[in-house]
Amino acid sequence: MTVTTITDAELQPKDYASDQEVRWCPGCGDYAILKAMHKALAELGARRESTVFVSGIGCAARFPYYMSTYGFHTIHGRAPAIATGIKLANPDLDVWVMTGDGDGLSIGGNHMLHVLRRNVDLQIVLFNNEIYGLTKGQYSPTSRRGTKSPSTPQGSVDYPVSACAFALGAGARFVARAVDTQQAQLVSVLQRAHAHRGASFVEVFQNCVVFNDGAFDGFTAKDGAADTQLHVEHGQPLIFGARKDRGLRLKPGKLELEVITLSESDVIPDGVLVHDETNRALAQLLVALEPPAWPVALGVIYCNPAPSFEAEVYAQAAAAGAGPGAPDLAELLMNKEGTWTVR
Amino acid sequence: MSFRTVSRRSQGFSLGKGRAFPYGLVHYHRATGTLVSCTMTTSATSPARESRDSVVIRFAGDSGDGMQVTGGRFTVETALAGNDLTTFPDYPAEIRAPAGTTYGVSAFQIHFGAVDVMTPGDQVDVLVAMNPAALKVDLKDLRIGGTVVVDTGAFTERNLAKAGFASHPLEDGSLAPYQVLKLDITKRTLDAVKDFGLHTREAHRCRNMWALGLMLWMYGRDRDVTVEWLKKKFAGKPEVAQANVAALNAGHAFGETAEMSEYGVGYTVRRARVTPGVYRTVSGTEAIAWGLVAGMRAAGLEKMVFAGYPITPASLLLHTLANLKRYGVITFQAEDEIAAIGACVGAAYAGALGVTSTSGPGMALKTEMLGLAIATELPLVVVNSQRAGPSTGMPTKAEQSDLFQAVHGRNADAPLAVLAAATATDCFDVAMEAVRIATTYMTPVVLLSDAFLAHAAEPWRIPDLDRLPRFPVRFRTDPAGFHPFLRDSETLSRPWARPGTPGLEHRIGGLEKDYDTGHISYDPENHARMTRTRAAKIAGIANGIPLQTVALGADHGAIAVVGWGSTYGAIHQAVRRARQDGIDASHIHLRYLSPFPRNLGELLRRFERIVVPELNNGQLVQLLRAAYLVPAEELSKVQGKPFKVSEIVEALR
Numbered sequence: 001m002t003v004t005t006i007t008d009a010e011l012q013p014k015d016y017a018s019d020q021e022v023r024w025c026p027g028c029g030d031y032a033i034l035k036a037m038h039k040a041l042a043e044l045g046a047r048r049e050s051t052v053f054v055s056g057i058g059c060a061a062r063f064p065y066y067m068s069t070y071g072f073h074t075i076h077g078r079a080p081a082i083a084t085g086i087k088l089a090n091p092d093l094d095v096w097v098m099t100g101d102g103d104g105l106s107i108g109g110n111h112m113l114h115v116l117r118r119n120v121d122l123q124i125v126l127f128n129n130e131i132y133g134l135t136k137g138q139y140s141p142t143s144r145r146g147t148k149s150p151s152t153p154q155g156s157v158d159y160p161v162s163a164c165a166f167a168l169g170a171g172a173r174f175v176a177r178a179v180d181t182q183q184a185q186l187v188s189v190l191q192r193a194h195a196h197r198g199a200s201f202v203e204v205f206q207n208c209v210v211f212n213d214g215a216f217d218g219f220t221a222k223d224g225a226a227d228t229q230l231h232v233e234h235g236q237p238l239i240f241g242a243r244k245d246r247g248l249r250l251k252p253g254k255l256e257l258e259v260i261t262l263s264e265s266d267v268i269p270d271g272v273l274v275h276d277e278t279n280r281a282l283a284q285l286l287v288a289l290e291p292p293a294w295p296v297a298l299g300v301i302y303c304n305p306a307p308s309f310e311a312e313v314y315a316q317a318a319a320a321g322a323g324p325g326a327p328d329l330a331e332l333l334m335n336k337e338g339t340w341t342v343r
Numbered sequence: 344m345s346f347r348t349v350s351r352r353s354q355g356f357s358l359g360k361g362r363a364f365p366y367g368l369v370h371y372h373r374a375t376g377t378l379v380s381c382t383m384t385t386s387a388t389s390p391a392r393e394s395r396d397s398v399v400i401r402f403a404g405d406s407g408d409g410m411q412v413t414g415g416r417f418t419v420e421t422a423l424a425g426n427d428l429t430t431f432p433d434y435p436a437e438i439r440a441p442a443g444t445t446y447g448v449s450a451f452q453i454h455f456g457a458v459d460v461m462t463p464g465d466q467v468d469v470l471v472a473m474n475p476a477a478l479k480v481d482l483k484d485l486r487i488g489g490t491v492v493v494d495t496g497a498f499t500e501r502n503l504a505k506a507g508f509a510s511h512p513l514e515d516g517s518l519a520p521y522q523v524l525k526l527d528i529t530k531r532t533l534d535a536v537k538d539f540g541l542h543t544r545e546a547h548r549c550r551n552m553w554a555l556g557l558m559l560w561m562y563g564r565d566r567d568v569t570v571e572w573l574k575k576k577f578a579g580k581p582e583v584a585q586a587n588v589a590a591l592n593a594g595h596a597f598g599e600t601a602e603m604s605e606y607g608v609g610y611t612v613r614r615a616r617v618t619p620g621v622y623r624t625v626s627g628t629e630a631i632a633w634g635l636v637a638g639m640r641a642a643g644l645e646k647m648v649f650a651g652y653p654i655t656p657a658s659l660l661l662h663t664l665a666n667l668k669r670y671g672v673i674t675f676q677a678e679d680e681i682a683a684i685g686a687c688v689g690a691a692y693a694g695a696l697g698v699t700s701t702s703g704p705g706m707a708l709k710t711e712m713l714g715l716a717i718a719t720e721l722p723l724v725v726v727n728s729q730r731a732g733p734s735t736g737m738p739t740k741a742e743q744s745d746l747f748q749a750v751h752g753r754n755a756d757a758p759l760a761v762l763a764a765a766t767a768t769d770c771f772d773v774a775m776e777a778v779r780i781a782t783t784y785m786t787p788v789v790l791l792s793d794a795f796l797a798h799a800a801e802p803w804r805i806p807d808l809d810r811l812p813r814f815p816v817r818f819r820t821d822p823a824g825f826h827p828f829l830r831d832s833e834t835l836s837r838p839w840a841r842p843g844t845p846g847l848e849h850r851i852g853g854l855e856k857d858y859d860t861g862h863i864s865y866d867p868e869n870h871a872r873m874t875r876t877r878a879a880k881i882a883g884i885a886n887g888i889p890l891q892t893v894a895l896g897a898d899h900g901a902i903a904v905v906g907w908g909s910t911y912g913a914i915h916q917a918v919r920r921a922r923q924d925g926i927d928a929s930h931i932h933l934r935y936l937s938p939f940p941r942n943l944g945e946l947l948r949r950f951e952r953i954v955v956p957e958l959n960n961g962q963l964v965q966l967l968r969a970a971y972l973v974p975a976e977e978l979s980k981v982q983g984k985p986f987k988v989s990e991i992v993e994a995l996r
Contacts, residue, residue, distance in 0.1 A: 018850065020862070049845040054689070065850050065863070070842035072692055073852025074685075075715050081682035085689025085697065086842070088648045088673050093693065093842050111685075114678040313673060321669035329637055332670060333805050339623045340423055342804075 011045065013038035018068045029180035029206035030059060033127060034066055036183055040190040051094045054083045056108055059134050060100040060127035060206075077108025080115035083122050087310045094194070097124040101142040102132050105161055109141075116170040119198040121308040125190070126163055126201070127180075129208040130215050137211035149211075164287035167201040168280065168302060174200035175283060175302040179220050180207060185231070185298060192300050198308040219296045230295040232286065234277040234303070237268050240295050247272035257285055259294070278304040392563060392611040397456025399464030400558065402551075403481040404473030405442050406435055406449040409551035413471075414451025416555055416572065420564040421455045422624045422802050425614030428455035429767075429912065431463035431985070432798045434739060443505035448480045457613035461766075461912030463799070465987040469561075471554050473497060473528070475506035482518075490522045492557070494550065496529025526597075528553050535593035536586035545583060549590035556594025562610055566591055618804060625803040627767040627796035627909075631726060632663040634774025636670050638724075639696045641775060642782045643815035648690035649698045650675040650683040652705060655738040656794040657728040660700045680708035684725065688712055691721040692851075694818060694841035696778060700726040702794075703745050704735065710753050713787050717757045717877065719851045720828070720837045722781035722788075724774075729793040731983040740983025741795035743908050744959035749789040750937045750966065756874050758881040760784070761937035763791040765911035768803040770796060773934060779814045784884055785836040791936070793958075795985055796909045822846030828861040834887075835880035882938050891940035895919060896929030899949035902995060905975070906956050907933040907963055910986055914956055917991030928995050936963070944971035954978050956991050 016038040024030045041051070051069035055061035057076035064071025070093075074082045079097045086095055097115075104112050104126045115122065131149070132138040139149040139156045142163060146155040167175045174196040178186040186204065193200035205216045219228035226242040238248040239262065249271040251258045262268065276282055283302035289295060321327065400417070404410045411432055418430050433450045440447030454464035466486040472478040474497040485491060498513060512518060513525060532553040536546045552573070559566050570588050577584035598609070625633075639647045649672055651661040665674040673695075677683035680701055687697030701709060706727050716723045729745045731737035745752075749761045760780050764773040770792065777788040819825065819838035827849045828837050840847040849861065857864035858872050894911075895918050902921075906914040911932050918930040931946065933939070947953055947967065953975040955964040961977035968975050978994050980986055 020850075048848050050843055052693075052842045064852070067850075068848055070848050071850035071852075072689075072719075073850065073854065074688070075711055075853055078681060078685045078712065081677065081685030082689035082692070084675070084677075084682070085648055085650065085686030085691075086693040087689075088650075088675055088686060089646060089690035089693035089695035089697075090841075090843060110678055111682055114682065313675075317668040317673060322671060326669055326671055329633075329640060329670075329808050329811075332636060332667070333623075333633060333808070334621065335623065338419070339621050339805070340425075341621050342425070342617050342619050 011042055011048070013042040016041045016046075016048065016068055018066055020065050022066050023062065024059060025210050027209040028059070029129065029204075029208070030063070030127065032180040032183065033125070033186070033204055033206060034063065036186040036190060037067070039183070040187045040194070043187070044191060044194060046094060046194075050092065051096070052083075052086060053096045053098055054079045054086065055098040056100075056103040057134070058100040058103045058132075059208075060098050061103060063098040077103050077106070078111060079103070080108065080111040080120075080122070080124070084115060084118070084120050084309075087120055087122065088313065091121070091310045091314060095122050097122050099124065099126050101126065101128045101130060101140045101163065105163060105166065106141045112166070113170045116167055116172040116199050116201060118309040119171070119173055119306060121197055121199070121310060123190070123193045123200045124202065125193075126203050127206040128163055128203050129206045129212055130160075131208050131212035133208050133211055162287060163203040164201070164301065165284065167203075168284055168287060172201045173198050173302070173304050173306055174300070175287070176200070176202045176300045177205070177287075177296075177298045178202065179205045179216070179298065181220065182298075189300065192303070196303060196305060197311075198305055219291045228291055228295050230286075230289065230297045232275045232277075232297055232299040232301055234275055234300065236275055238273045238275055238286075239268065249273055255281075255285075257289070257294075277302055280304065392609040394611045394613065395456070396458050396612070397454060397460060397464075398468050398562070398610060398612055399452065399454045399466065400469045400471070401450055401452040401467045401481055401484065402471045402473075402554070402558075403448055403450040403477035404471075404551070405476065406437070406440055406447045407442060408449070408473045409548065410434075410449045410451050410473070413551040413555045414453060416569045417558060417564070418453055418624060418800060419568055419572075420559055420566065421453065421562070422622070423568060424564055425617075426455040426457065426612055427460040427615035427617065428453055428624075428801060429460050429463050430454075430798075430800045431795065441505075443474060443476055443502045445476045445480050445506055448477050450477070450481055455612060457615050460615070460801075461916055462985065462988060465989055469558075471558065473550065473554065475502045475508055475512065478512060479506045479508065485521060487520045488522070490524065491518065492524045492526065492554070494528035494554070495525045496527040526557075528594075531593060531597065532590050535589045539582045539586040539589070541582060541586055546586065549587050552587045552590040553594035556591040556596075557598050558594075559591075560595045560598030560609075562612060566595060617802075620804040622802045622804050624800050625767055625771070626798060626800040627764065627770045627792055628659040628663055628798070630767055630770035630803065631660060631764070631774045631790070631792065632667065634771035635664070635696075635698055635724065635778065636667060636672065637771070637811060638775040638778025639671060641811060641813050641815075642696065642778055644671075644694075644696045644782075646671050646673060646690075646695040647698055648673045648675065648687060648695045649700070650677050650686040650690075651700045652677050652680045652683045654680070654702050654705045656730060656797045657700045657702045657705070657726065659797055660726060660728070680705040681712060684709040684712040684723075687723055688716050688719075688721060691716070691723055692719070692842070694839065694843075696724070696782070697722070698724045698726070700728070702728050702730045702738070703732045703748070706745060706748060707752070713759065714753050714755065714757050715853050716787040717753070717759055718853045718855075720785045720877075722785050722839070724777045724781050724788050724790060726774075726790045726792060728797045729791060731794075731981070737983045739794060741793040741909065741985065742958050742981060742983060743791070743793060743910070744962065744981070745791065746907075746936065746957075746959065746962040746966070749791055756878065758878050759786055759937065760788040760881060760884055761791065762788060762934055763908040763936055764796055765908060765932055765934065767796060767799050767801045769911070769934075771803070771806075775812065776934075779812065780884055780887075782816050782839075783814060783836065783887070784834055784880060785839060786881060791908060793909050799909070818844070819847060820844055825849075826861040827851050828856050828858065830876070835876060835883055885935075885938040885941040888935055888940060890942045891931065891933070891946055893946075894930040894932045896922060897927075898929070898946060900929055901927035901950065902952045902954055903929050903931050903947055903950035904954050904956065904991070904995065905931045905933065905947070905963070905967065907936060908958075910956055910958060913986035913988050914991055916988040917986075917995065920988065920992050921995045924992075926995055933963070936966070939970060944973070947971060947973050947975075952976065954994060956980070956986060956994070958986070
């Protein structure tokens with residue numbers, strides 16, 4: 001399949017906004033993601049008529065209404081299935097799935113698993129706020145253990161799922177992470193996701209100001225972010241810290257990471273790992289890093305393309321003779337072996 | 344009068360006519376012990392065939408015995424011989440039930456004849472029982488005086504015990520009411536294939552071809568096409584192909600040399616008098632698949648996205664369409680029933696024909712997505728091959744119990760169109776019609792089939808393709824004045840605006856929309872208006888479908904027998920028989936179940952009685968009563984089996 005980049009250089013970020021009034025709570029992280037998306041698409045020169053936003057149910061699922069592209073607000077958890085059908089019907093469309101931790105990992109967990117393993121050419125953006133917002137604050141499958149909520153007044157007892165570990169386990173070939181308010185990285189991650197052919201999975205840590213405010217402050221607060229975030233970049237050493245003085249390496253003899261302190265010199269010791277975004281084992285180690293003991297890995301953690309599902313489906317159809325010059329009905333019905341004539 | 348049949352493997356046993364009878368099949372009168380012929384019409388010295396209008400044969404054996412293949416091949420040869428026919432496979436839900444058990448019995452029934460054959464037949468004329476379990480299960484359907492062919496080689500003590508026989512059925516007189524052909528098919532098959540060097544197991548698997556050969560001989564059928572088919576099927580294993588052909592020929596030769604016609608078992612069934620044309624046999628599943636492709640073409644659509652999740656008995660449609668990619672069919676085996684219909688909703692949104700297929704329990708899972716398709720007014724075809732329920736029920740057995748579910752089974756006021764196919768060949772027309780309604784009215788359409796129709800096959804006169812209906816879709820392209828819920832004044836359908844079309848970018852979803860702008864609306868009056876508009880759109884389909892006709896009989900009178908779906912043949916024959924008996928009955932068969940044809944109420948009121956035979960606990964009967972306040976009477980059967988003609992006739996007396 002040839003990929004043609006369709007651009008529309010005239011469009012500005014505001015041109016990707018619809019005329020609908022945005023109805024998220026004031027201060028919601030969703031505003032930042034919407035803004036980043038407008039910017040990302042404008043910079044890409046994405047054509048509005050070829051772009052489709054598909055969502056399920058939840059706060060994040062309102063997203064398509066605020067875009068001036070095509071949009072389909074569907075039902076809870078099923079956006080990946082509907083998006084798969086859209087790509088099967090028209091592989092030329094540029095399709096985004098906007099979902100949340102409840103929509104994508106709870107009610108829609110099964111569809112998320114399969115859309116990732118199939119590698120359908122979609123960009124899937126999961127807004128993770130670790131809470132159910134639209135239904136007024138119940139704990140979600142990504143809520144930390146002990147989360148007190150209307151449905152868990154004594155604190156939740158179940159263990160949370162890690163969105164990116166789930167995606168990698170499902171066979172996703174593009175896994176990235178970003179923070180709602182860190183616009184530059186978010187825009188760039190969305191653009192990388194867009195460039196990737198196949199299913200791209202982006203987890204965005206998104207603050208819910210009403211029901212789970214400050215859930216990510218531990219690593220997103222501006223004063224400490226440099227020490228609590230690890231920005232990964234392909235080919236670059238895995239170092240972090242305000243003074244770039246800490247690095248990750250494997251513990252000798254073990255498949256286990258450790259943080260080492262770097263010397264003042266500019267020379268990076270041999271043992272410090274260099275990010276290889278095609279290395280799945282490394283990706284699995286990186287997504288498992290959790291604060292406060294570890295920095296949170298952000299950026300494109302894994303990217304290892306393979307042919308996309310719908311491209312393979314269409315290749316089979318073409319091999320079977322579909323497309324221009326497809327045979328007519330007579331050929332189908334007048335199968336010579338099985339017919340007889342009555343005169 | 345009853346007969347007893349005794350089999351003797353008798354070298355040189357004399358029949359008293361001065362010649363040796365090599366295989367030893369003789370019929371003795373039970374009381375007198377003298378040789379008789381049961382149904383023989385010609386002299387014993389000149390073998391000839393008895394003529395029959397129609398015959399019902401059932402091949403029954405273990406699920407590993409290849410009974411479906413045997414029946415399928417007999418069907419092809421019979422169709423090629425020019426008979427009208429209907430077939431019905433009856434196989435267990437277990438893929439490989441323990442061999443020799445009654446629940447592992449697989450059967451295939453074919454009814455063929457010179458007359459209009461409409462059902463698989465109430466009673467079996469010839470039962471081929473490949474093991475004791477098959478005899479145990481299927482004997483009850485054999486008519487008194489009918490023929491049973493048994494493989495004595497399979498009637499071992501062990502198999503008799505597995506089938507639950509307390510005494511030996513071939514020796515205890517329990518088969519006295521029937522003609523019994525006791526043949527050691529196992530041994531004869533092994534003898535016939537011994538030169539091909541097969542393992543015992545492989546050789547044993549040729550038994551079905553021996554039995555087929557005998558039955559083809561019995562009804563004067565050719566076997567050339569089957570020989571070719573075997574060669575092709577086992578192209579990679581020539582010795583297996585040769586062995587199967589040898590077994591087939593041996594069975595045939597046995598009939599020929601044993602001159603079994605002397606004992607009343609060779610028949611001729613005249614060719615049916617049928618309309619000239621090109622024919623082929625078609626199963627309900629194939630007809631739906633082809634009808635969907637024809638519908639897609641008639642709508643001018645390039646693509647059909649067919650998504651399904653494997654479920655008995657609907658999977659066959661997925662398999663059939665998976666082989667039709669070159670005609671523009673994209674098939675997708677989804678992760679579950681919800682994803683399957685979800686992909687179809689997505690495909691429809693993107694401008695393709697979306698079709699999904701399932702059976703009852705799967706239909707239940709799809710209901711939320713149907714609501715979304717109704718709310719967003721997207722075209723969709725959902726085929727439900729109904730099976731006995733509730734819950735898992737009896738997956739391989741037919742029932743018509745999903746009618747309520749199809750018509751009403753969704754949250755909120757969520758009307759859609761419901762159609763039902765009556766026969767295997769009708770499936771083609773109904774599938775096309777489902778596509779027409781879906782695309783014309785921008786609505787989901789449920790096409791009700793069932794486990795019986797999915798597998799039943801009959802000859803089909805291939806229609807004149809130039810005369811098939813055309814109903815081209817007109818995608819919206821003009822941005823001027825566009826919004827996604829503008830309505831056509833006649834059909835009330837909204838425009839189909841595909842992503843990829845410049846200037847028509849819009850957002851739709853499951854939230855209520857404003858009638859005038861298409862934007863989200865929580866306005867109470869608007870919701871009432873939209874609810875009524877959605878209902879009016881579906882009700883208005885009645886203006887675009889034919890008036891209800893009467894399939895048989897007058898359009899007024901004593902009894903209207905009203906049916907829908909696969910009970911067509913049984914009801915039709917029953918009404919025909921009742922009319923011959925002087926009962927003033929008419930057959931009305933509904934293709935359109937939602938909405939009903941607009942003259943239906945008026946038509947029904949012209950009858951004194953309305954009897955509604957259904958393979959459920961009374962569903963259409965309630966819909967008719969609710970819609971028209973008519974005193975419709977229920978005639979229900981819920982045994983997982985089709986109606987027998989006689990059951991309906993009885994109810995009309």
